[in-house]
Amino acid sequence: AHYYMEPSRTFSEFLLIPNLTLKSSTPANVSLKTPITKFKKGEEPAISLNIPFSSAVMQSVSDHNMATALARCGGISFIFGSQSIEDQAAMVRKVKEYKAGFVVSRSNLKPEQTLQDVLDLKEENGHSTVAITEDGTSTGKLLGIVTSRDYRLSRDALDKPIHSFMTPFSSLIYGKAGMSLPEANDLIWDNKLNCLPIVDEQQYLQHLVFRKDYDSDKENPLGLLDENKSYIVGAGINTKDYLERVPALVAAGVDVLVIDSSDGYSEWQYETVKWVKQNFDVKIGAGNVVDREGFLYLVESGADFVKVGIGGGSICITREQKGIGRGQASAIIEVAEARQQYYEETGIYVPICSDGGIVHDYHITLALAMGADFVMMGRYFARFDESPTKKLKVGNNFVKEFWGEGSNRARNWQRYDTGGKSGLVFEEGVDSYVPYAGTLKENLDKTISKIKSTMCNCGSLSIEELQRTARITLVSATSLVEGGAHDVMLKDSTMSGE
Numbered sequence: 001a002h003y004y005m006e007p008s009r010t011f012s013e014f015l016l017i018p019n020l021t022l023k024s025s026t027p028a029n030v031s032l033k034t035p036i037t038k039f040k041k042g043e044e045p046a047i048s049l050n051i052p053f054s055s056a057v058m059q060s061v062s063d064h065n066m067a068t069a070l071a072r073c074g075g076i077s078f079i080f081g082s083q084s085i086e087d088q089a090a091m092v093r094k095v096k097e098y099k100a101g102f103v104v105s106r107s108n109l110k111p112e113q114t115l116q117d118v119l120d121l122k123e124e125n126g127h128s129t130v131a132i133t134e135d136g137t138s139t140g141k142l143l144g145i146v147t148s149r150d151y152r153l154s155r156d157a158l159d160k161p162i163h164s165f166m167t168p169f170s171s172l173i174y175g176k177a178g179m180s181l182p183e184a185n186d187l188i189w190d191n192k193l194n195c196l197p198i199v200d201e202q203q204y205l206q207h208l209v210f211r212k213d214y215d216s217d218k219e220n221p222l223g224l225l226d227e228n229k230s231y232i233v234g235a236g237i238n239t240k241d242y243l244e245r246v247p248a249l250v251a252a253g254v255d256v257l258v259i260d261s262s263d264g265y266s267e268w269q270y271e272t273v274k275w276v277k278q279n280f281d282v283k284i285g286a287g288n289v290v291d292r293e294g295f296l297y298l299v300e301s302g303a304d305f306v307k308v309g310i311g312g313g314s315i316c317i318t319r320e321q322k323g324i325g326r327g328q329a330s331a332i333i334e335v336a337e338a339r340q341q342y343y344e345e346t347g348i349y350v351p352i353c354s355d356g357g358i359v360h361d362y363h364i365t366l367a368l369a370m371g372a373d374f375v376m377m378g379r380y381f382a383r384f385d386e387s388p389t390k391k392l393k394v395g396n397n398f399v400k401e402f403w404g405e406g407s408n409r410a411r412n413w414q415r416y417d418t419g420g421k422s423g424l425v426f427e428e429g430v431d432s433y434v435p436y437a438g439t440l441k442e443n444l445d446k447t448i449s450k451i452k453s454t455m456c457n458c459g460s461l462s463i464e465e466l467q468r469t470a471r472i473t474l475v476s477a478t479s480l481v482e483g484g485a486h487d488v489m490l491k492d493s494t495m496s497g498e
């Protein structure tokens with residue numbers, strides 16, 4: 001056997017050491033733009049993200065709702081593949097056909113229709129926003145807007161007839177005629193609405209005109225949609241049914257595929273990537289690997305990016321069940337080094353994705369500093385309104401369900417297949433709850449603020465600069481104690497008598 005004498009390490013064992021912060025190093029100047037597909041030196045990647053976030057290829061995380069919500073924020077979801085080809089392709093299609101808004105005439109709404117009916121209509125049509133205008137045209141007098149935010153309303157509110165919300169305007173339907181231009185702009189930006197405020201001479205909102213009314217980008221000063229005027233979306237595939245699954249996903253408009261497997265260093269992955277590259281003009285990532293050899297093997301097969309991580313996922317028991325895996329930080333550090341060497345030798349940059357094991361927001365910054373171009377997270381996204389699972393009350397807390405692809409609940413045996421018969425013989429994942437945390441955007445904004453703030457401490461205005469200049473230290477077990485609140489009595493626990 002070959003022995004790696006260095007212990008494999010995880011993110012919590014490292015900290016960043018600040019570099020000189022220039023006066024120009026402010027969060028507003030930090031860009032989190034990042035490539036996700038390979039590119040030649042001096043050229044632009046075919047696909048990049050505005051934020052380095054992807055949501056995991058999991059039943060309990062990435063459906064079409066999560067995908068549209070995350071794409072609106074600048075990231076990407078990989079829609080889970082452990083479902084029928086038709087269902088997965090339908091989810092992809094929903095994201096690609098997603099329209100920024102549509103208009104419902106107030107007079108078309110029947111008095112008995114409820115807000116839930118309008119939301120259902122919106123959902124069925126794959127729209128982010130419903131504008132309710134007096135005459136049903138996009139230039140008609142605006143009466144209100146319903147966005148997905150309203151999903152947080154109580155059941156009571158959802159069941160009330162829609163007309164009861166219409167006059168006067170309530171907080172449920174906002175964007176009322178007469179609001180000032182700055183207010184209207186805030187509304188548009190906060191909700192990522194693809195529309196243009198039409199204001200009167202006093203700069204008060206008269207109408208919101210929706211994107212579909214515009215023929216060219218020039219006419220839309222907001223320019224909110226990604227280039228092909230649809231949201232970007234990824235999808236997971238496996239090495240078993242790719243001959244049928246890939247054509248269906250490509251026909252549905254998928255932008256990028258990823259082979260979803262707990263161990264990607266295999267001939268099956270090599271053949272799958274090769275076949276996809278020979279037959280389709282679609283980007284494809286492969287993985288997961290945890291070392292230089294696995295990375296180079298998948299790059300040689302033609303992979304556009306490589307996913308890194310075995311056994312670090314929050315719901316994962318692969319290391320306990322099979323004794324394979326590697327501390328996530330060590331895996332990223334080694335693969336990033338191999339990527340850098342490959343880049344220097346060939347002039348081809350292959351992005352890497354750190355998948356699984358992100359517990360604190362700062363772990364994301366560390367993963368990026370260590371060389372990851374983007375991260376993939378399951379637990380993080382599972383906590384939000386937009387994830388596909390049920391929200392429940394357990395004790396005094398709200399939770400969301402979250403289960404692993406290798407659990408009996410998901411039975412995604414293709415992800416763990418090592419040849420032989422089909423079926424999940426033993427579990428590699430658990431079924432769990434995660435604390436409910438609210439909306440994706442609210443949480444993502446906070447996480448992004450933390451990352452940008454840390455990058456300012458490190459004097460880096462881009463991920464590339466962070467990767468090049470970051471200084472990272474190992475922490476001892478004792479200094480970990482120093483990093484939290486210590487030697488004080490926390491007021492919360494004192495008050496509750498704990």
Ligand code: MZP
Nearest residue numbers: 056313314316357378379404405406429
């Ligand atoms: P986390 O963000 O929840 O820590 O980890 C999510 C990652 O765990 C996924 O992207 C995937 O790579 C991995 N995963 C998903 N299901 C299982 C399992 O059942 C698993 N073992 O390990």
